[in-house]
Amino acid sequence: MNTNQTVTVSEKLLFERSTKNRVGVSFPPLDVPEKKPHGSLLRKNLDLPELSEPDVVRHYTRLSHWNFSIDQNFYPLGSCTMKYNPKINEWGARHEAFSLLHPNAPEDSVQGALELMWELQEMLKELSGMDGVTLLPLAGAQGEFTGLKLIRAFHENNKQTRNKILIPDTAHGTNPATCTLAGFEVLKIPTTGEGLLSIEHIQKSLSHDVAALMVTNPNTLGYWEENLKEIADLLHKNGSLVYCDGANFNAFVGLAKMRDCGVDVMHINLHKTFSTPHGGGGPGSGPVAFIKKLEPFQPTPIIKKESEKFSLDWNKSQSIGALSTFYGNFGMLIRAYIYMKTLGIEGLKHMSHMAVLNANYIRARLKKYYDLPFPRKFCLHETIFSDKKQTPYGVTTLDIAKRLLDFGYHPPTIYFPLVVKGALMIEPTESESKQTLDDFCDTMIHIAGEAQKNPQLLKKAPYNTRVRRVDEVRAARNPILTYKLSSTAEE
Amino acid sequence: MEIPEDLLYTEQHEWAHVEEKIVTVGITDFAQSQLGDIVYLDLPKEGTEVSAEDTFGVVESVKAVSDLYAPVSGRVVDVNTSLADSPSLVNDDPYNEGWMIKIQMDSAGNPELKHLLASSAYEELVEGQESSEDGMEKELAGDEDE
Numbered sequence: 001m002n003t004n005q006t007v008t009v010s011e012k013l014l015f016e017r018s019t020k021n022r023v024g025v026s027f028p029p030l031d032v033p034e035k036k037p038h039g040s041l042l043r044k045n046l047d048l049p050e051l052s053e054p055d056v057v058r059h060y061t062r063l064s065h066w067n068f069s070i071d072q073n074f075y076p077l078g079s080c081t082m083k084y085n086p087k088i089n090e091w092g093a094r095h096e097a098f099s100l101l102h103p104n105a106p107e108d109s110v111q112g113a114l115e116l117m118w119e120l121q122e123m124l125k126e127l128s129g130m131d132g133v134t135l136l137p138l139a140g141a142q143g144e145f146t147g148l149k150l151i152r153a154f155h156e157n158n159k160q161t162r163n164k165i166l167i168p169d170t171a172h173g174t175n176p177a178t179c180t181l182a183g184f185e186v187l188k189i190p191t192t193g194e195g196l197l198s199i200e201h202i203q204k205s206l207s208h209d210v211a212a213l214m215v216t217n218p219n220t221l222g223y224w225e226e227n228l229k230e231i232a233d234l235l236h237k238n239g240s241l242v243y244c245d246g247a248n249f250n251a252f253v254g255l256a257k258m259r260d261c262g263v264d265v266m267h268i269n270l271h272k273t274f275s276t277p278h279g280g281g282g283p284g285s286g287p288v289a290f291i292k293k294l295e296p297f298q299p300t301p302i303i304k305k306e307s308e309k310f311s312l313d314w315n316k317s318q319s320i321g322a323l324s325t326f327y328g329n330f331g332m333l334i335r336a337y338i339y340m341k342t343l344g345i346e347g348l349k350h351m352s353h354m355a356v357l358n359a360n361y362i363r364a365r366l367k368k369y370y371d372l373p374f375p376r377k378f379c380l381h382e383t384i385f386s387d388k389k390q391t392p393y394g395v396t397t398l399d400i401a402k403r404l405l406d407f408g409y410h411p412p413t414i415y416f417p418l419v420v421k422g423a424l425m426i427e428p429t430e431s432e433s434k435q436t437l438d439d440f441c442d443t444m445i446h447i448a449g450e451a452q453k454n455p456q457l458l459k460k461a462p463y464n465t466r467v468r469r470v471d472e473v474r475a476a477r478n479p480i481l482t483y484k485l486s487s488t489a490e491e
Numbered sequence: 492m493e494i495p496e497d498l499l500y501t502e503q504h505e506w507a508h509v510e511e512k513i514v515t516v517g518i519t520d521f522a523q524s525q526l527g528d529i530v531y532l533d534l535p536k537e538g539t540e541v542s543a544e545d546t547f548g549v550v551e552s553v554k555a556v557s558d559l560y561a562p563v564s565g566r567v568v569d570v571n572t573s574l575a576d577s578p579s580l581v582n583d584d585p586y587n588e589g590w591m592i593k594i595q596m597d598s599a600g601n602p603e604l605k606h607l608l609a610s611s612a613y614e615e616l617v618e619g620q621e622s623s624e625d626g627m628e629k630e631l632a633g634d635e636d637e
Contacts, residue, residue, distance in 0.1 A: 415554050415555060418555060421525075472528075472553045473528040473530060473553055476528075476530035476531070476551075476553055477530050477578065477579070
């Protein structure tokens with residue numbers, strides 16, 4: 001049967017579309033002596049799909065239509081900072097001068113690339129207030145790992161065994177995971193009714209075992225940790241360090257320096273704050289900024305500048321070592337560099353101001369319709385609601401999120417942070433216009449009305465999507481992890 | 492919300508049934524209702540030593556991952572292996588078929604038992620949490636795009 005491929009719900013794999021002897025590329029005649037590979041390197045049956053160029057192009061183009069991206073619509077996924085990724089960043093990253101570089105090229109021939117990295121480090125040093133920056137970590141979580149390894153190396157160098165890390169109960173899940181991976185034990189610190197860390201709670205948790213406090217600022221409730229400086233002083237008095245998860249840096253670029261809040265080491269997500277693509281769009285990049293005391297332990301290679309000449313230094317006897325091959329996700333460094341250079345410091349400050357203003361606008365428009373847990377007058381870059389006002393109608397956060405799909409929005413982050421029951425975490429970012437925010441708020445208000453008048457409608461949402469409500473429980477309890485090719489189904 | 496009178500409770504919503512030296516442990520009806528559909532349990536092996544108030548396992552629902560806390564110290568002498576295939580037993584029958592582990596204490600009169608809550612005290616705790624902003628205290632887990 002001839003079905004219209006543009007409206008199919010499922011897309012066959014390339015392997016299933018294969019037609020014997022169909023080719024997409026004609027190779028030119030052989031112009032070098034033929035040499036057969038060693039016998040053991042040859043496989044008899046190499047089951048590769050045989051397709052024409054249009055077969056392949058159409059397959060991937062159809063799949064791309066299934067995607068949801070920031071280039072299509074509003075994407076208020078809290079804590080993820082899904083801001084627009086300016087296309088000029090792509091122009092730079094794809095420029096031949098960068099994209100054709102080989103990572104093993106001699107230093108003399110890549111001075112421009114090293115200079116860009118060095119300048120990016122200098123900018124991040126300035127914005128964080130720190131003494132040093134490494135661009136090597138390939139993601140936020142690897143940045144956390146790097147930071148904790150620096151902390152461990154610092155204490156070990158001082159002949160101290162400190163195995164505990166204090167983490168607030170609002171933390172991103174990566175924080176305790178990183179602690180465990182880095183060999184530390186997690187001590188959970190409760191958040192106060194105001195949604196903040198308290199000096200008393202920290203004081204009670206301090207002991208000679210505490211290596212560091214790992215704090216996110218602003219925290220995942222979207223609030224600035226007002227007591228951070230006093231808390232950091234307590235940690236320092238105890239011989240401990242302070243790590244900042246910089247995932248929420250978007251709220252205060254150019255407006256506050258974490259060093260001034262007593263932070264000793266932090267990671268910065270270029271893929272959030274500095275507009276490099278992430279999620280399905282590309283790899284992350286999580287540079288780590290640190291104070292002088294941690295400098296001897298930084299990972300290698302280190303970019304050096306000596307009389308206008310740049311080089312890479314691999315020799316650091318106390319270094320925690322290499323984090324990956326080569327020099328981090330270089331393409332992301334180019335994109336972040338361009339973003340920062342095009343905005344300038346005033347532009348970056350404006351970016352943070354707008355991110356905060358947009359979040360507060362949504363908060364103000366929706367607070368009549370959705371419950372605001374841990375209420376405070378203002379939030380920073382993101383605002384958290386809960387499903388408490390919808391609970392009497394049997395409608396949950398999940399139902400609200402599913403219903404949003406019907407209106408073409410990517411839902412907010414749900415059920416996080418864990419200290420909020422039924423959390424809806426909305427982060428609009430600075431990219432959005434007032435019209436977009438108003439449309440979104442109108443939709444949210446409309447859904448709140450539906451929850452009241454027709455809760456059953458929400459229980460079965462979404463209706464307008466390619467795939468309707470999925471059975472998450474069944475998927476988790478009976479996962480099917482292998483794909484059955486239709487051509488080999490009978491085998 | 493069922494809270495049997497013959498059991499003892501932790502503040503983290505585990506129940507403990509004490510019979511001589513053996514303590515059977517599971518999570519409460521309130522806990523399972525807050526977690527929602529449970530999809531996976533990570534329980535210790537027989538013979539594992541556990542300490543009171545320390546984690547002995549992990550319970551995972553579609554919404555969240557939570558640690559399980561041991562009500563008393565001792566050695567795990569039995570594990571409910573049916574839960575591996577049927578984690579839903581914890582939702583359907585938290586106090587019977589949904590039991591998780593049996594801990595053997597060093598002595599029957601273990602003083603740690605005194606730190607556990609009686610059903611009336613646990614009921615108060617649950618009522619307080621139901622009306623407060625934040626529900627059951629959950630462990631740090633899950634994450635967005637990091």
